[in-house]
Amino acid sequence: xxxxxxxxxxxxxxxxxxxxxxxxxxxxxxxxxxxxxxxxxxxxxxxxxxxxxxxxxxxxxxxxxxxxxxxxxxxxxxxxxxxxxxxxxxxxxxxxxxxxxxxxxxxxxxxxxxxxxxxxxxxxxxxxxxxxxxxxxxxxxxxxxxxxxx
Numbered sequence: 001x002x003x004x005x006x007x008x009x010x011x012x013x014x015x016x017x018x019x020x021x022x023x024x025x026x027x028x029x030x031x032x033x034x035x036x037x038x039x040x041x042x043x044x045x046x047x048x049x050x051x052x053x054x055x056x057x058x059x060x061x062x063x064x065x066x067x068x069x070x071x072x073x074x075x076x077x078x079x080x081x082x083x084x085x086x087x088x089x090x091x092x093x094x095x096x097x098x099x100x101x102x103x104x105x106x107x108x109x110x111x112x113x114x115x116x117x118x119x120x121x122x123x124x125x126x127x128x129x130x131x132x133x134x135x136x137x138x139x140x141x142x143x144x145x146x147x148x149x150x
Contacts (some may be wrong), residue, residue: 012038033118060097137143
């Protein structure tokens with residue numbers, strides 16, 4: 001049995017300041033709505049450096065000490081895996097600015113939950129906020145996508 005697989009690794013970071021979180025209203029046709037900033041890990045880049053870079057590119061903030069707090073993943077029909085590593089931090093400096101990815105702004109967490117969230121963001125929030133959940137996993141059963149919090 002082959003123990004290797006092709007994997008695409010991405011990240012997402014919840015930056016918080018007391019009861020507020022930094023969100024991005026993404027405008028991408030494939031993934032739009034309120035979410036946290038993040039993006040792809042470049043070849044040869046450390047996972048931590050990638051989330052720091054992506055947050056800076058999309059928000060203008062330089063974060064530090066991001067803590068890995070969960071993952072979202074699924075296996076595509078071609079057998080490749082897609083992974084989103086979830087980080088969170090309350091350590092940051094700089095001035096918030098939006099990017100081509102979408103408008104970036106601070107919002108109270110309870111208000112975020114009432115917003116027009118990106119697809120699946122409600123479940124992702126459970127992983128970010130509940131220490132007993134570490135994975136948001138998608139899988140196919142009888143040809144239909146299912147999801148599970150683990």
